[in-house]
Structure formats: C-alpha cells, structure tokens
Amino acid sequence: MVTIADVAGHAGVGAGTVSRVLNDSPKVSAATKARVLASIAALDYRPSPLARALSRGRSQTVGVVVPFFTQASAIERLRGVVAAMGGVPHDLVLFNVESPGHLDEHFLSLTRRDRADGLLVMSVPPPHDHLAGLTRAGVPVVLIDASGAGVPSVVVDDVEGGRIATRHLVGLGHRRIAFLGDDPANAFGFTSSARRQQGYDEVLREAGMTPDPRLVRYGPHDRRLAAELAADLLAQPRRRRPTAIFASSDMQALGVLEAARQAGLDVPRDLSVVGFDDVELSTYAGLTTVHQPLFDSGYRGASILLEALRGAGLPAPGVHELAIHLVERSTTAECAHG
Amino acid sequence: MVTIADVAGHAGVGAGTVSRVLNDSPKVSAATKARVLASIAALDYRPSPLARALSRGRSQTVGVVVPFFTQASAIERLRGVVAAMGGVPHDLVLFNVESPGHLDEHFLSLTRRDRADGLLVMSVPPPHDHLAGLTRAGVPVVLIDASGAGVPSVVVDDVEGGRIATRHLVGLGHRRIAFLGDDPANAFGFTSSARRQQGYDEVLREAGMTPDPRLVRYGPHDRRLAAELAADLLAQPRRRRPTAIFASSDMQALGVLEAARQAGLDVPRDLSVVGFDDVELSTYAGLTTVHQPLFDSGYRGASILLEALRGAGLPAPGVHELAIHLVERSTTAECAHG
DNA sequence: TTGAAAGCGTTACCAC
DNA sequence: GTGGTAACGCTTTCAA
Numbered sequence: 001m002v003t004i005a006d007v008a009g010h011a012g013v014g015a016g017t018v019s020r021v022l023n024d025s026p027k028v029s030a031a032t033k034a035r036v037l038a039s040i041a042a043l044d045y046r047p048s049p050l051a052r053a054l055s056r057g058r059s060q061t062v063g064v065v066v067p068f069f070t071q072a073s074a075i076e077r078l079r080g081v082v083a084a085m086g087g088v089p090h091d092l093v094l095f096n097v098e099s100p101g102h103l104d105e106h107f108l109s110l111t112r113r114d115r116a117d118g119l120l121v122m123s124v125p126p127p128h129d130h131l132a133g134l135t136r137a138g139v140p141v142v143l144i145d146a147s148g149a150g151v152p153s154v155v156v157d158d159v160e161g162g163r164i165a166t167r168h169l170v171g172l173g174h175r176r177i178a179f180l181g182d183d184p185a186n187a188f189g190f191t192s193s194a195r196r197q198q199g200y201d202e203v204l205r206e207a208g209m210t211p212d213p214r215l216v217r218y219g220p221h222d223r224r225l226a227a228e229l230a231a232d233l234l235a236q237p238r239r240r241r242p243t244a245i246f247a248s249s250d251m252q253a254l255g256v257l258e259a260a261r262q263a264g265l266d267v268p269r270d271l272s273v274v275g276f277d278d279v280e281l282s283t284y285a286g287l288t289t290v291h292q293p294l295f296d297s298g299y300r301g302a303s304i305l306l307e308a309l310r311g312a313g314l315p316a317p318g319v320h321e322l323a324i325h326l327v328e329r330s331t332t333a334e335c336a337h338g
Numbered sequence: 339m340v341t342i343a344d345v346a347g348h349a350g351v352g353a354g355t356v357s358r359v360l361n362d363s364p365k366v367s368a369a370t371k372a373r374v375l376a377s378i379a380a381l382d383y384r385p386s387p388l389a390r391a392l393s394r395g396r397s398q399t400v401g402v403v404v405p406f407f408t409q410a411s412a413i414e415r416l417r418g419v420v421a422a423m424g425g426v427p428h429d430l431v432l433f434n435v436e437s438p439g440h441l442d443e444h445f446l447s448l449t450r451r452d453r454a455d456g457l458l459v460m461s462v463p464p465p466h467d468h469l470a471g472l473t474r475a476g477v478p479v480v481l482i483d484a485s486g487a488g489v490p491s492v493v494v495d496d497v498e499g500g501r502i503a504t505r506h507l508v509g510l511g512h513r514r515i516a517f518l519g520d521d522p523a524n525a526f527g528f529t530s531s532a533r534r535q536q537g538y539d540e541v542l543r544e545a546g547m548t549p550d551p552r553l554v555r556y557g558p559h560d561r562r563l564a565a566e567l568a569a570d571l572l573a574q575p576r577r578r579r580p581t582a583i584f585a586s587s588d589m590q591a592l593g594v595l596e597a598a599r600q601a602g603l604d605v606p607r608d609l610s611v612v613g614f615d616d617v618e619l620s621t622y623a624g625l626t627t628v629h630q631p632l633f634d635s636g637y638r639g640a641s642i643l644l645e646a647l648r649g650a651g652l653p654a655p656g657v658h659e660l661a662i663h664l665v666e667r668s669t670t671a672e673c674a675h676g
Numbered sequence: 677t678t679g680a681a682a683g684c685g686t687t688a689c690c691a692c
Numbered sequence: 693g694t695g696g697t698a699a700c701g702c703t704t705t706c707a708a
Binding site: 001046048049050051053054059061069070075076078079082086091092093094095096098108109111112113114115137280281284285 | 386387408417451619623
C-alpha cells in the first residue's frame with residue numbers, strides 16, 4: 001500500500017505538503033502542486049479514508065438505523081435517502097434492526113462521533129439516554145417516521161391518517177369496522193400504528209359508535225401473520241363479523257385480503273379493506289389505502305441531515321410534516337348489510 | 339470522548355493492559371482485569387472502531403456493491419446477505435451504483451484494505467484491473483450474479499434459464515416469440531440477460547426457427563420503459579405480432595403486461611408472457627416466470643465471504659451454481675393462432 | 677510557501 | 693503479567 005510518505009518522498013516534499021495538495025489548500029505553489037500531483041498519479045496513490053477519518057475526527061459516513069430494512073416501506077424511504085445523498089462524499093452504513101436488542105446495541109456503538117458523522121433513524125424512537133448521548137457527542141440525528149425531543153423529525157399526521165381511513169369506511173355505511181395494527185406496547189417502540197388507531201377511535205366515537213376491543217387485533221408487519229389475525233376476525237358469526245377492516249400498514253392489509261380470499265369472502269362486496277402506506281404492491285393488489293410520501297420522507301430527512309453536516313452544527317429540531325391522502329382503489333365499497 | 343488512556347489512568351494500569359482486556363487476551367490477571375472492567379464501566383468507555391481499524395489494518399466492515407439496490411431482486415439478495423451476517427461484528431456499507439461512472443469510482447476507492455475487509459459485488463463484473471488490484475491488496479471479493487477470474491461467484495445457469503422459459507413457450511405452440519431484455523452492450527456490463535437470450539436463441543433454433551431480430555428489444559430494468567418497448571412490439575400487424583414474450587426480468591415482464599393491457603390484449607389468450615426472477619410482486623401479478631433463488635444467492639455469497647474473513651485468506655475461487663425452475667402461473671397458455 | 681513534528685485512539689511488539 | 697512505546701496513515705499546528 002502506497003502511503004502519503006511515499007508520495008512525499010517521490011515528489012521530494014514533506015508529507016504535509018502532499019496533504020495540502022490533497023485537500024487543495026490555497027497555500028501551495030502551482031509548481032510543487034503539479035509535482036505532487038504527478039507523483040500521486042505515478043504511484044497510483046489513494047489516501048486512506050480511515051487514517052483521514054481518525055485524524056479529522058470525521059468518518060464521512062452516514063448511518064441509517066432502520067428496522068427490517070427489506071420491508072417495502074423501508075426500501076421506499078431508503079430510496080429517497082440514496083437519492084438525496086447522490087454526489088455527496090459520504091458512505092452509507094446500514095444498521096438493520098431485527099430485534100429490540102439490536103436497537104440498543106447499534107445505538108450504543110453509534111454514540112461515538114467516529115462511527116458515523118450523522119444518523120438517520122427510521123420508525124423507531126431512539127432510546128432516550130442514547131439520544132442524549134448522541135447530542136452530547138455532537139452527532140446530528142434526524143428522525144424519520146418517529147419523534148424525539150431536541151432532534152428534527154420528518155413525519156406524517158398519523159392520527160389524521162387513521163381518521164381519513166376510518167371516515168372513508170364510515171362514509172360507506174360500515175359500522176363494524178375492525179382495526180389491525182402494531183401492538184401499542186410493541187418491543188421496538190413503534191408508535192405510528194397506535195396513533196392511527198387513535199384516529200380510528202376518534203372517528204368511530206364521532207359517528208356514535210364505541211370502539212370494540214373485540215374488533216382489534218395486534219401483530220407484527222408480516223403478511224402471513226396478519227392473515228392469521230384477520231382469519232380470526234373473520235371467523236366470527238356473520239352478525240358479529242366486521243364488514244370492514246382498517247389495517248395500519250399495506251403489508252397487513254394484503255394479509256387481510258389473503259384471509260378474505262381463504263374465507264371465501266368477496267372483497268369489496270363482503271368486506272372492505274383499507275391499508276396505509278401505498279407501497280408499489282398495493283397498486284397491483286388494487287388496495288384502497290392512505291398514501292404517505294415514503295420516498296419524500298427519506299429524501300427530506302437525508303437533506304436535513306446533510307445540511308447539518310455541511311454546516312457542522314446540530315440540525316434545528318423541528319417537525320417536518322408531509323401530506324397524506326386517501327387513494328381509493330377497489331377494496332372498499334358501500335356496506336351491503338348496513 | 340473518553341479514550342483508552344483515560345481508562346488506563348483511572349484503573350492505574352497501562353494502555354496496553356486495557357487493550358488486552360478489551361480483546362480478552364489470556365495474559366492478564368483476574369484481579370487487574372476486574373479493575374479495568376470496573377473503570378471501563380465507570381467511565382462508560384467505548385473503544386473507537388476507527389482507531390482500532392487503523393491500528394489493526396481491518397475495518398470490520400463488509401462492502402456491498404450493488405446496482406440499483408432498491409430493485410426488488412437486489413433487495414431480495416440483500417435480505418439474504420443481511421441474514422447471513424446476523425451476529426457477525428461487521429458493518430454493512432452499501433455502495434449503490436446508478437451509473438457506470440459510479441462503478442469505477444466505487445471500485446477505485448475500495449481498492450484499499452482499509453475501506454472494507456471484504457467485498458460483495460452483485461450483478462456487475464468488476465472492472466478487470468480493479469479486481470486484480472483488490473486481490474493484490476488482499477481484499478476478498480465474492481461475486482453474486484456475475485463471474486470473474488480468480489474469485490468465487492454465486493450464479494445460476496442463465497443460459498438454461500433462457501432455455502427453460504423459451505421451451506415452455508415453444509411447447510405451448512408459440513412460434514413468434516419475442517425477447518425483451520438488457521442490451522448486451524449495456525454500459526454497466528450486466529451479462530445475465532445476454533446469456534438468457536442465448537438460451538432463447540438455442541431453443542428457437544432447435545425448434546427449427548430462426549431468431550428474428552425484429553422480435554428483440556433492449557432496455558433497462560424499468561417497468562415503464564419495458565412497457566414502451568413492448569407496446570412497440572405489439573403495435574405490429576397481427577400476423578407479424580409476437581404471440582409470446584420472454585422478458586429477462588420480472589420487472590420488464592410486468593411492463594409487458596401493462597403494455598398488453600393498454601393495447602387491449604388479453605393475457606394469456608392473445609399473448610403469453612414469461613419473466614425471470616420470481617420476485618414477490620410476480621405472485622400478485624400471476625406472472626409465469628423462471629424462479630431463481632435470490633435470497634439464497636445473497637446468503638450464500640455472504641457466507642463464503644465471511645468464511646474467508648474468518649480464515650483470513652482469500653476465498654477459493656469457484657463457481658457456486660444455484661438451481662432454477664419454471665413457475666407456471668397465469669400469463670402463459672397454448673398459442674391460439676399457432 | 678514549505679518542512680518537521682505533534683497528535684488522532686488503538687494495537688502489538690519488547691522489555692522487565 | 694504488565695508498562696512503555698513504536699507503529700497505523702493522515703491532518704494540522706508551529707516555525708522557518
């Protein structure tokens with residue numbers, strides 16, 4: 001491996017000068033600069049990002065903490081992140097979270113300015129003490145689809161999202177509307193689902209109904225598991241069976257569709273289904289859903305982080321809210337047995 | 339930031355001893371070890387991965403070079419990579435490639451043992467000189483869905499895949515079978531599509547037909563663009579129009595389906611379509627396709643790399659071939675106008 | 677403008 | 693066993 005010293009030797013200058021050329025410092029004569037450049041080319045020298053990072057105290061990397069990153073919604077957000085990071089000299093380090101333990105582990109290791117210059121955290125609220133540690137260490141953090149004190153976050157109004165979905169269903173005459181989402185007490189600390197459920201509750205009450213715990217099911221973002229929960233919901237006698245289901249994610253909504261098919265129920269004639277996210281798959285499934293700008297959330301979050309990285313200060317805390325809206329497709333219809 | 343020196347001071351030992359405790363070297367008395375551990379806890383010390391990497395010459399990271407990583411097939415492979423890397427102390431650094439320039443740039447920067455301890459390269463054959471440089475630098479490289487001299491690769495038999503798809507179509511009585519895939523001369527150097535086309539050519543010849551260039555279209559892995567190409571193909575007068583299309587990726591096949599719908603053609607009555615990959619979306623679209631084990635390819639590739647990383651030598655070059663098979667769904671049928 | 681040298685935070689080799 | 697001390701490869705004062 002050729003080092004900066006080799007180049008210095010070859011060019012007959014000091015290592016410092018080579019470094020100055022590398023970082024195009026203004027204070028270096030055109031002549032020596034040319035000579036150094038020539039040596040660099042001759043030796044095919046490339047500086048070690050590692051050594052540079054250690055010396056400068058910055059690693060030129062952005063860490064992304066993301067639970068289950070292969071989920072369609074996470075990918076769509078990541079796509080936005082990557083788009084925003086095109087052209088910047090930062091590497092992207094992925095911290096995938098598949099268990100609550102992972103989360104702590106990652107944050108523990110990330111509370112060092114030399115692991116990542118900045119952090120993008122998706123969907124999980126960072127453990128309080130870790131967030132404080134990061135701020136203390138001067139590591140800028142931006143939250144996407146999550147909120148936390150003192151750091152900027154990019155979110156949507158999940159409560160309103162829950163209202164939108166439920167209002168749509170109520171407007172179609174449905175009265176037995178079930179909810180399928182994350183357990184509010186889930187180990188990861190996901191909160192969007194709970195907020196969507198809150199909107200659901202509100203609208204039901206406004207419409208004069210009382211939310212019925214028997215029409216609520218909790219489970220992880222998994223199609224298969226969601227299908228099982230939905231099957232359970234649909235197994236009830238017809239007069240108690242829900243005529244509509246609001247799932248707080250498209251993946252779960254797709255599971256519901258699967259369960260309906262299995263149960264021999266026609267959607268939307270026998271059952272209306274509304275999801276949340278509007279991932280690409282939903283277009284294919286014809287799923288009516290609440291659209292949230294996933295790509296934009298990643299793009300926006302990364303932009304804020306990069307801005308802070310550029311300015312070398314912590315980003316201004318604040319909530320950046322993105323707009324959402326209902327996308328009507330073919331899984332919802334007037335309630336037949338109102 | 340608390341450093342190893344602080345800990346050493348606090349515990350009243352040398353930095354070397356702290357380091358030994360950190361890397362649990364056998365040669366340190368239980369007593370001092372306990373004392374050091376206590377100091378570490380007291381000061382909430384965490385070693386700098388950066389400094390450690392510089393000193394050891396290993397960065398504890400695995401780089402993944404992947405073109406258009408948000409594509410469904412890439413994601414599925416990445417899912418396998420992540421699964422294989424669960425529990426290992428390596429970070430995952432993503433090098434997304436969206437342009438041929440990116441590719442060179444990434445490899446240039448990666449030809450340093452301190453950027454990544456090992457490299458996983460997907461779908462693009464690394465530029466020859468770079469590959470040599472990596473080997474010279476002792477950086478283990480594993481190729482997934484690509485081949486290269488002197489390095490292990492995880493692949494499928496793409497030629498056979500092309501045969502399987504085409505044979506299926508020929509078996510259904512189709513004679514005007516179009517091919518839609520990557521340009522063999524594409525700037526990224528993707529080659530799987532060209533090999534699939536080779537299998538397609540072979541089977542056509544075996545069946546006594548001559549591959550017709552007018553039934554071949556090239557374009558990137560993009561649904562929209564593939565739809566345009568397919569529309570063009572389908573715009574021909576009925577007697578010249580293909581009765582079947584083999585697309586060398588599912589994304590493109592989905593584009594074909596879109597175009598068929600636009601053209602008012604019924605699939606599979608008026609047009610049969612076969613894809614390649616068998617991504618999740620294809621289940622929904624009911625697409626008949628050649629299944630390749632995407633997840634497994636990532637898992638296998640990462641396993642080989644990690645094994646090499648563990649053994650601290652370059653991995654044995656060799657071709658690891660994964661099995662493929664046809665998945666018949668509802669986009670292919672007997673040719674009506676044989 | 678440039679060179680020398682002191683860090684950056686570890687690890688690893690050498691004495692003791 | 694343990695402490696001291698060179699590396700590791702770069703950046704950045706400090707003098708000159």
